[in-house]
Amino acid sequence: GITVDNKLSFDTHVTALKKDCFRLIRNVVKKRFIFSNDQMKLVVNSIVACRLDYCNSIYFGINENLLNQLQLIQNAAAKAVVGLYKHDHLGETLKELHWLPIKYRVQFKLLLLVYKCLNGLGPDYLMSMFRYADFNHSIYFHEPRVLSHYGERSFQKTGPKLWNCLPLELKSCSNIDIFKSALKTHLFKMAFNN
Numbered sequence: 001g002i003t004v005d006n007k008l009s010f011d012t013h014v015t016a017l018k019k020d021c022f023r024l025i026r027n028v029v030k031k032r033f034i035f036s037n038d039q040m041k042l043v044v045n046s047i048v049a050c051r052l053d054y055c056n057s058i059y060f061g062i063n064e065n066l067l068n069q070l071q072l073i074q075n076a077a078a079k080a081v082v083g084l085y086k087h088d089h090l091g092e093t094l095k096e097l098h099w100l101p102i103k104y105r106v107q108f109k110l111l112l113l114v115y116k117c118l119n120g121l122g123p124d125y126l127m128s129m130f131r132y133a134d135f136n137h138s139i140y141f142h143e144p145r146v147l148s149h150y151g152e153r154s155f156q157k158t159g160p161k162l163w164n165c166l167p168l169e170l171k172s173c174s175n176i177d178i179f180k181s182a183l184k185t186h187l188f189k190m191a192f193n194n
Helices: 011-030 037-053 064-082 093-097 102-118 155-164 176-192
Strands: none
Touching (some): 064 102, 102 176
């Protein structure tokens, strides 16, 4: 689950997640000799990456320190997969594993939800949040004005903001599988400056 505090900072949640994930990673690394590299990747994905991805859209707009804490978890998971030690330099490991950094995983999740809403695959209450901008075409959304930091992090604000920044070829993908693949490639290039 998600631990929510009264300021919506998710500090308590990230601290608990970090503690839990590092415990799991330590336990898996102790048994590393049992697994091949592919099996190790599968195990780490199934017990750590899924926890990082669970409800990760709430991480959009959290402070950089918490985002860095989440990135440390992913970095430790990547080191476990390739057999690096705790203090070894990560280098290009995330790129080689084809894992998006946390910041981009969050954007991926939000943009996928926007795509689903646009194509009738999302929940009605989310689909009704989007209004097209007045530019004589339907590829840009109106970004509502918000009066607080919490409003800046809302899906109603972040969804259109992220969508409007996408290239046209991504916005016009014909099905969800093509969109997911193209979006991951786009975010991967952004993350690793290719």
